[in-house]
Amino acid sequence: MKYDLIDRNLFIANRKKFMAQMKSKSIAVFNSNDIYPIGSDSTMPFQQARDIFYLSGVDQEESILLLFPDAVEEKHREILFVRETNDHIAVWEGEKLTKEKAFEVSGIKTVYWLTEFEKVFFDIMTEADTVYFNTNEHYRQAVETETREDRFIQWCKKKYPAHKWEKSNPILQRLRGTKEQQEIDILQQACHITEKGFKRVLQFVKPGVWEYEIEAEYMHEFLRNRSRGFSYTPIIASGNNANVLHYIENKNQCKDGDMLLMDVGAEYANYSSDMTRTIPVNGRFTDRQKQVYNAVLRVKNEATKMLVPGTFWKEYHVEVGKLMTSELLGLGLLDKADVQNEDPDWPAYKKFFMHGTSHHIGLDTHDYGPLKEPMTANMVFTVEPGIYIPGENMGIRLEDDVVIRENGEPFNLMRDIPIEVEEIEDWMNK
Incomplete structure (x- = not known):
């Protein structure tokens, strides 16, 4: 090994x-x-x-x-x-x-x-x-x-x-579902390796590169840091490919003006990391891309704050849906009538955010853990909201891995991985 x-x-x-x-x-x-x-x-x-x-x-x-x-x-x-x-x-x-x-x-x-x-x-x-x-x-x-x-x-x-x-x-x-500190330390190592891969890619991506070349850059960095490779089949999705939730072909060329969604994670010692970042291929967000991106980031940040002992997984997703509904109204993707007339079993926001926000992570990317009982300290969850707009050739998802703690704020194992608009642009234009 x-x-x-x-x-x-x-x-x-x-x-x-x-x-x-x-x-x-x-x-x-x-x-x-x-x-x-x-x-x-x-x-x-x-x-x-x-x-x-x-x-x-x-x-x-x-x-x-x-x-x-x-x-x-x-x-x-x-x-x-x-x-x-x-x-x-x-x-x-x-x-x-x-x-x-x-x-x-x-x-x-x-x-x-x-x-x-x-x-x-x-x-x-x-x-x-x-x-x-x-x-x-x-x-x-x-x-x-x-x-x-x-x-x-x-x-x-x-x-x-x-x-x-x-x-x-x-x-x-x-x-x-509840990790020992030693397991959290191993997960942290997997996240550090993912961070190294992402920072390498930030300085590699530009118009004209191919999705599979980006995949190769990650793999290079993962292997040289003692990972076996990806925790799961990586998603490297530029333009409208990002609107296919499990796009894994990674075969297209990245074009100027496109956003690039990357759902990747390094494994280490059989433990998984799971990160998603979405970046502008040319290194600069347009105003609209920035607007949608920051809406997703706000949902992620607010959802993370809810990951505390006593939270129920099902109720948590309902509350995240309310956050997303508010953001979609602000973006002009929904109007009040859409929300007032929504199907309770498939709320209006699901048109643009159709998957769940969090899952257990550990030895498996979608790890074991009780979902019908309150969350407890030392559980580790992903947080991964997204907004998908095929009509605008854009899908944006952001994802971090977070430890629930008994006292204080949840601990983000990916806290050092660039995520703010300014950070992304700075790294891409060094």
């Missing part, structure tokens, strides 16, 4: 929190992701399943974490299974975890080779009543491939039909 080794005390603490919420005489099992094939002998680059990483720090394929706090033998209360390595694997694939290294990374003392899993699992299942399965229940999940977790669940139910089943996900939604 490119990133510095994470202090294993983070993962020890995460396991302790998870096990405290398990039922008596229960086992929880977490599997690594598969390495997914493309065709022939080609595969996608490996990315670890976030839950096993959150609980162990293990960033390697073919690994299994087993938690059994009521195990008779103390050594079986936390077990890690990893793929056995040898000299041949070291030559062809590179370094893999030894048992000693697995302990150094995770803090788990009992490490077996993966080939021993079924034997050890049978032994401890004789002591257990319940198995926690790790299913993906994120509100935006759209999984169409069978995962390693899916295969394990099928195998386990067939092999042990007399046991009871529980879900890990409700526990993980709460735990992962």
Whole structure:
């Protein structure tokens, strides 16, 4: 891995929190992701399943974490299974975890080779009543491939039909939604790398450059700062491309007079950053571009102030909608009749701002976290309002990553990334 080794005390603490919420005489099992094939002998680059990483720090394929706090033998209360390595694997694939290294990374003392899993699992299942399965229940999940977790669940139910089943996900939604300080520090590092990429791009963009060239500038800066690359597929959208919310082709030439919307973020140590900035291709905002831009910025700033303990996600979005409605009236994009006659289920502002304002961020760009309970300290959210005006060849979105704090204002992890009109113009015209 490119990133510095994470202090294993983070993962020890995460396991302790998870096990405290398990039922008596229960086992929880977490599997690594598969390495997914493309065709022939080609595969996608490996990315670890976030839950096993959150609980162990293990960033390697073919690994299994087993938690059994009521195990008779103390050594079986936390077990890690990893793929056995040898000299041949070291030559062809590179370094893999030894048992000693697995302990150094995770803090788990009992490490077996993966080939021993079924034997050890049978032994401890004789002591257990319940198995926690790790299913993906994120509100935006759209999984169409069978995962390693899916295969394990099928195998386990067939092999042990007399046991009871529980879900890990409700526990993980709460735990992962609230970050430890060490996680916030890693997120801050991801945001710092994103900042470096953006400042590089500010001095690169000019009329005539291509969207994919801008993408390459970000990637260059991310990689040279020990990131694996983008947290998600980047959006580099000039002109009317910005009005396609998930435009990812990044294939057009940037033209004089256009605005350029860039929704990008660097990952670091599997943690995501998520930034959006919109800049004038030629380095100078027109009066109208500035007018719309500052309206979006005001909404973002006011929405950020609402991210405090006790806020409900659904009600927050309603209040942000009111802010946006006021700004759209001021811009002449809505009139009073539009608002008076609006459909409560699709308010008038949705014509120009059709997506949500905030989502949890962490190990996933759209991270786990409870959405029907009050926000609490150390949750981390994006704030990303936008105004999209196809008739004016312009879409503007601004986005920062923000930590909720117990006392005081929310803490902006992207506070050093230029966002004011004057800052953007200064950087672009140095």
